Amino acid sequence: SCVHPDRPEPLDLHLGMFLPTLLNQATPEQMERFFTPAWNLRIIGTYAQTEMGHGTHLRGLETTATFDPSTQEFVLHSPTISSIKWWPGGLGKTSNHAIVLAQLHTQGRCHGLHAFIVPIRDMDTHVPLPGVVVGDIGPKFGFSEVDNGFLKLEHVRIPLDNMLMKFAKVEPDGTYVKPPSAKLTYGMVFIRSMIVGQSALALAKSCTIAIRYSAVRHQSELRPGEPEPQILNYQTQQHKLFPVLAAAYAFTFVGQYMKDTYRRISGDIHAGDYSQLPELHALSAGLKAFTTWAANAAIEVCRMSCGGHGYSRSSALPDIYVEFTPTCTYEGENTVMMLQTASRYLVKSYRQASVGQRLQGSVSYLSEAAAQRLRPRPVSGGAAPLSTQDLLSLVHLYQRRAASLVELAAKSIQQELQRGRSQEEAWNHSSIDLVRASDAHCHFVVVKLFVDKLEQVDDAAVKAVLSTLALLYALKGLADNSGDFLQAGLLTVPQATRVSARIKELLEELRPDAVALVDAFDLNDRKLNSVLGRYDGNVYEHLYEWARQSPLNATEVHESFHKYLKPLRSRL
Ligand SMILES: CCCCCCCCCC/C=C\CCCCCCCCCC(=O)SCCNC(=O)CCNC(=O)[C@H](O)C(C)(C)COP(=O)(O)OP(=O)(O)OC[C@H]1O[C@@H](n2cnc3c(N)ncnc32)[C@H](O)[C@@H]1OP(=O)(O)O
Ligand SMILES: Cc1cc2nc3c(=O)[nH]c(=O)nc-3n(C[C@H](O)[C@H](O)[C@H](O)COP(=O)(O)OP(=O)(O)OC[C@H]3O[C@@H](n4cnc5c(N)ncnc54)[C@H](O)[C@@H]3O)c2cc1C
Secondary structure (H helix, E strand, O other): OOOOOOOOOOOHHHHHHHHHHHHHHHHHHHHHHHHHHHHOOOOOOOEEEHHHHHHHOHOOOOEEEEEEOOOOOOEEEEOOHHEEEEEEOOOOOOEEEEEEEEEEEEEEEEEEEEEOOOOEEEOOOOOOOEEEEEEEOOOOOOOOOOOOEEEOOOOOOEHHHHHHOOOEEEEEEEOEEEEOOOOHHHHOOOHHHHHHHHHHHHHHHHHHHHHHHHHHHHHOOOOOOOOOHHHHHHHHHHHHHHHHHHHHHHHHHHHHOOOOOOHHHHHHHOOOOOOOHHHHHHHHHHHHHHHHHHHHHHHHHHOOOOOOHHHHHHHHHHHHHHHHHHHHHHOOOOHHHHHHHHHHHHHHHHHHHOOOOOOOOHHOOOHHHHHHHHHOOOOOOOOOEEEOOOOOHHHHHHHHHHHHHHHHHHHHHHHHOOOOHHHHHHHHHOHHHHHHHHHHHHHHHHHHHHHHOOOOOOOOOHHHHHHHHHHHHHHHHHHHHHHHHHHHHOOOOOHHHHHHHHHHHHHHHHHHHHHHHHHHHOOOOOHOOOOOOOOOOHHHHHHHHHHHHOOOHHHOOOOOHHHHHHHHHHHO
């Protein structure tokens, strides 16, 4: 369960960030000194980057690490209340070490953020070490299993060799040696890539519960005098749940692609080839934001589609939501990640394509769009014919929508500059367009990867049903974002009407396979932990049993009667 924990755990940061950061940024000597004991849980670590005053703005982090050549040590210090490390998972009570991100000062100069391994608790007694003030930040929206903590460092001294020096170095005389690329110290790409797969898992769990429950729940009347129908037969219920089902499959394929891309490019980086790091950063940042926002909303759709019992923790849906929703904030707040993808990749690529550069990777379509702009526009200028059956033409439609929104954002910046605004102001006054461009780019990537995956499916029946899901995912996205497509001249109102009609047909086509498609996720009852989503569909008996086990029912007359109600009654 450590690879994909079902519930947040105090060791998540140790496994998910402390160990991977050592792998990516420690020297062989440091691996020997720290990784082995960390792997054996002698050392338990966390990743302490965020401070009370800064989480997003890394360059604004205030914790300092000042090199003292006379003692060959770094002095770690929290200079202000806002510099106190705040939020790191497992920091409050579990960890005895932390990878602390601090502004490196040596020979009177600041060289920016670097990573330092700081012992924070005694390895035997677990008592905080001198100069270390550490504790839990208090109750949260959820994540109650995790002791997210605070860490105040008061001139804490660590050896020179505790700075992670695989890339940047400090010599014994205090000389700073730059890393081959400043971007290597950012990190965080690993977890962002993993989170894409977490989005898929959260969707798969949620729609499994909601669709199974919708197959056993009977309610109301469809035809007078007939038995109450399964709620899964209502078109509105299908319209809520089947697009979520399609997204669960789409994100599963994207999650696999993201993991494979991370492995491939991080392998190149370990071999000294940093050329693909911008694509990896942009892709992981954008897809992390795109998939978590979509999954976050979809979990709530699944919960509400189960009526009152969806609100009971016996459904597991409230817990899935509470545990998933912080993914939109941590590991890079989603808006900020979308802006990164747009500003640091899409607009830069657009400008390169506009001067004729042939682009590679996920933005190669911007070269085609630039070439298209140079060709005379067709006289009709109208939208191309729309096929609601041809997946490749839909992929092309999403590609053109993305190209259009990237161009719109780039032109907005240009217009703001022409109005006399500074670079920074021009970008800020175009940031809504930049987020839209990133969203459209990621949406195109997801649709394309879904359709590409179908080419790898040999079984005709499986390919047919996955093609139906892919069609539903693409057409539902088109309907939900029809404004973008209409504004870009890629869709007409009659075509939008046809899309809505086709979606209704697809819902009907998917109805017979819906339960089998969630069973195919193969999420056993233990993993689902949901009375509503039980494989045997025996909901009511187990719901009653679940309630009977509630602690409040341990006694027939609760002590509150004697403590409060009875005395209250006697005073009235
Ligand atoms: C050994 C294995 C062990 C077993 C493994 C088990 C498997 C996993 C187990 C899993 C178990 C549990 C799962 C884990 C659970 C996790 C629980 C919660 C974790 C939450 C942790 C956190 O939240 S950590 C803190 C996260 N914080 C952030 O992400 C901060 C966000 N802010 C930023 O990133 C930056 O401020 C910014 C990028 C937004 C802006 O920074 P800055 O202004 O300095 O940069 P610029 O925009 O000017 O860009 C400069 C150039 O740098 C490039 N760039 C930026 N970021 C990166 C990056 N990350 N990587 C690469 N490149 C980057 C940017 O593109 C610019 O480039 P140029 O344009 O070329 O100049
Ligand atoms: C459950 C949980 C676990 C966490 N675990 C860890 C951990 O283990 N280690 C760790 O170091 N941190 C951890 N964090 C902290 C997390 O990484 C930060 O909360 C996150 O990076 C967001 O930063 P922030 O809180 O400063 O929000 P802010 O950046 O202050 O965001 C507030 C608002 O400002 C907006 N905003 C900020 N900057 C910009 C910008 N440039 N342009 C436009 N809008 C902007 C955001 O979009 C957002 O709407 C955790 C957080 C949570 C909730």
